[in-house]
Amino acid sequence: xxxxxxxxxxxxxxxxxxxxxxxxxxxxxxxxxxxxxxxxxxxxxxxxxxxxxxxxxxxxxxxxxxxxxxxxxxxxxxxxxxxxxxxxxxxxxxxxxxxxxxxxxxxxxxxxxxxxxxxxxxxxxxxxxxxxxxxxxxxxxxxxxxxxxxxxxxxxxxxxxxxxxxxxxxxxxxxxxxxxxxxxxxxxxxxxxxxxxxxxxxxxxxxxxxxxxxxxxxxxxxxxxxxxxxxxxxxxxxxxxx
Amino acid sequence: xxxxxxxxxxxxxxxxxxxxxxxxxxxxxxxxxxxxxxxxxxxxxxxxxxxxxxxxxxxxxxxxxxxxxxxxxxxxxxxxxxxxxxxxxxxxxxxxxxxxxxxxxxxxxxxxxxxxxxxxxxxxxxxxxxxxxxxxxxxxxxxxxxxxxxxxxxxxxxxxxxxxxxxxxxxxxxxxxxxxxxxxxxxxxxxxxxxxxxxxxxxx
Ligand SMILES: [Fe+2]
Ligand SMILES: [Fe+2]
Numbered sequence: 001x002x003x004x005x006x007x008x009x010x011x012x013x014x015x016x017x018x019x020x021x022x023x024x025x026x027x028x029x030x031x032x033x034x035x036x037x038x039x040x041x042x043x044x045x046x047x048x049x050x051x052x053x054x055x056x057x058x059x060x061x062x063x064x065x066x067x068x069x070x071x072x073x074x075x076x077x078x079x080x081x082x083x084x085x086x087x088x089x090x091x092x093x094x095x096x097x098x099x100x101x102x103x104x105x106x107x108x109x110x111x112x113x114x115x116x117x118x119x120x121x122x123x124x125x126x127x128x129x130x131x132x133x134x135x136x137x138x139x140x141x142x143x144x145x146x147x148x149x150x151x152x153x154x155x156x157x158x159x160x161x162x163x164x165x166x167x168x169x170x171x172x173x174x175x176x177x178x179x180x181x182x183x184x185x186x187x188x189x190x191x192x193x194x195x196x197x198x199x200x201x202x203x204x205x206x207x208x209x210x211x212x213x214x215x216x217x218x219x220x221x222x223x224x225x226x227x228x229x230x231x232x233x234x235x236x237x238x239x240x241x242x
Numbered sequence: 243x244x245x246x247x248x249x250x251x252x253x254x255x256x257x258x259x260x261x262x263x264x265x266x267x268x269x270x271x272x273x274x275x276x277x278x279x280x281x282x283x284x285x286x287x288x289x290x291x292x293x294x295x296x297x298x299x300x301x302x303x304x305x306x307x308x309x310x311x312x313x314x315x316x317x318x319x320x321x322x323x324x325x326x327x328x329x330x331x332x333x334x335x336x337x338x339x340x341x342x343x344x345x346x347x348x349x350x351x352x353x354x355x356x357x358x359x360x361x362x363x364x365x366x367x368x369x370x371x372x373x374x375x376x377x378x379x380x381x382x383x384x385x386x387x388x389x390x391x392x393x394x395x396x397x398x399x400x401x402x403x404x405x406x407x408x409x410x411x412x413x414x415x416x417x418x419x420x421x422x423x424x425x426x427x428x429x430x431x432x433x434x435x436x437x438x439x440x441x442x443x444x445x446x
Contacts, residue, residue: 052337055354056344063353088334088364089341089357109330 001057004172006212006220007153011036011130015214016057018169023049028166029078030216032157034150035061036128041069042086043148043157044079044216048108051082055089065091069125070113071134072097073159073216074142075104084109096125096134098144118146135204137161139197147205154211161201162229163187164218174219177228183218185236192238202234252329254438255322258379261431261438262318265386266311268431272393272424273304279400279417286410292403293414299396300421303389307428310389314382321375328368335361376439383432383439390428397422 001020007013017030031054032043040062046054058067067090072080075098083095087109097105099117106115122134125148135147140161148157164183174180192198213221213229221229280297283290338358345351397418404414 052340052344056341056348059341059345059348059350059354061349063350064357065353084330085334085337088331088361089338089354091357 001053002172003057003060006214007150007155009153011127012061013150013153013155014061015172015220016054017172019050019053020168021053022168027078027217028168030172030214030218030220032214033058033061034127034130034132036130038066039069039127040067041071041125041127041132042067043071044073044159045070045082045086046080047078048081048085051085054082055086064089068093069127070095071125071146071148072101072105073137073147073157074098074145075101076142076160079159079216080105081108083113087111087113098146100144101142120144122146135208137201139192139194140201141191141193149208149210151209154209155214156205156208156210156212157214157216159216160191161188161233162213162215162218162221164215166218170219172219174221174225177221177225177232180219181232187217188233188236189238189240195238198233198236198238202230206230251325251442254442255318255325257438258435259315259318259322261435262311262315265428265431266308266315268424268427269304269307269311272307272421273301275417275420275424276301276304279414282410282413282417286407286414290403290407290410290414293400293407296396296400296403300393300400300417303393303396306389307386310382310386314379314386317375317379317382321372321379324368324372324375328365328372331361331365331368335365376442380436380439383436386432387429390425390432393421393425393428397425 001016002018004015005012006015012035014033014035015030016033017028019028022028026047026049029044029046029050031046034041034043040058042058070086070093072095083105086093090113094114094116095110096116096118099119102115102117118134120136120138122136125132125134130152133149133151135149137145137147137159139145145159147159162184164180165187166183210226211222213226276297279293279300283293283297335358338354338361341354342351342358400418400421401415404411404418407414
């Protein structure tokens with residue numbers, strides 16, 4: 001599992017991905033970790049196959065008792081099917097995820113971890129002195145779906161929005177936006193169901209000050225590429241399967 | 243537990259549930275046969291005098307069997323839950339070992355020790371609990387054999403009584419026949435349950 005530090009201040013943002021041992025037919029995912037002095041949030045911890053390499057990677061940065069928070073942007077297996085294992089590994093942790101998905105996500109196993117339901121209008125996650133905003137991104141693609149925005153680090157973790165299907169071992173940042181577009185087009189057109197929801201999300205996100213847009217698959221967008229992505233996505237017709 | 247073993251444990255527990263629901267249906271048939279027999283014996287009056295108490299016996303046996311199977315069913319559901327739990331605990335403890343092998347040089351590798359020990363303990367606990375439930379279930383299954391055996395004896399008596407019943411001979415004999423068949427079916431179903439269970443029990 002490759003680690004890239006994407007923010008370093010009084011706390012850190014770490015990106016994990018490009019796992020060499022990933023079984024072939026499973027989609028590659030990015031996991032993000034926010035590490036403060038004595039706490040640790042794992043964002044979209046990943047599928048059940050990824051549990052061991054992911055936890056092992058985090059143990060370079062935090063002991064299990066300080067992994068206090070998990071966040072699931074939505075209910076998909078590539079996001080959170082590892083929950084049942086985290087549930088037995090973490091002695092004191094909370095899972096922040098949509099209240100709407102609770103009855104579904106609990107199928108993955110959630111007995112010791114406390115499920116903290118997020119209301120449809122979002123909210124905040126506090127990690128010591130760091131305040132992260134939970135931004136609604138419903139129907140993008142899941143019916144209940146959230147992003148995480150850190151106004152201080154200027155990072156938007158956007159879940160499946162901005163995702164691309166990449167070759168194994170691809171770089172972690174977009175370096176040529178025009179070339180990158182083709183790796184995203186079908187994914188967004190097919191998985192995102194609603195132009196109206198897309199409009200709503202873009203309007204909301206344009207107001208945020210973003211340095212890095214960090215999706216759950218593929219490469220991150222940095223600087224001007226964030227705006228390029230929003231413009232491209234704005235012009236794209238989605239929901240093409242009907 | 244090995245993968246195949248887990249699989250066969252799930253299959254065994256599921257097949258027990260299926261056998262039990264068959265036993266239940268057969269027990270209900272017996273109870274119906276008893277009601278029939280009672281009606282016939284009533285009509286036959288004096289000629290089927292010896293047959294009347296037998297119908298009550300048959301009914302009792304059916305009731306006993308139904309009650310037993312109900313409580314065995316609860317036990318089988320519990321056994322299924324234990325199988326699921328054990329499977330989960332085993333998966334966790336395997337995954338935790340994987341974490342350990344991947345974190346040789348990680349700064350906080352040792353923080354996993356407690357979770358790993360706990361997972362190992364819970365796994366063993368599940369295994370023990372499973373074993374003791376299997377033992378209990380085997381005992382309960384043995385007790386279902388008693389009414390089934392008694393039913394066969396009663397069926398034999400019924401045949402004798404039926405032979406005195408004149409024109410009712412055939413219908414009473416049919417009752418005896420169906421009780422006997424039902425008892426045989428229950429016997430062989432329960433035997434299959436026991437075999438399935440002992441396979442799990444001896445497979446580790
Ligand atoms: Fe998804
Ligand atoms: Fe995804």
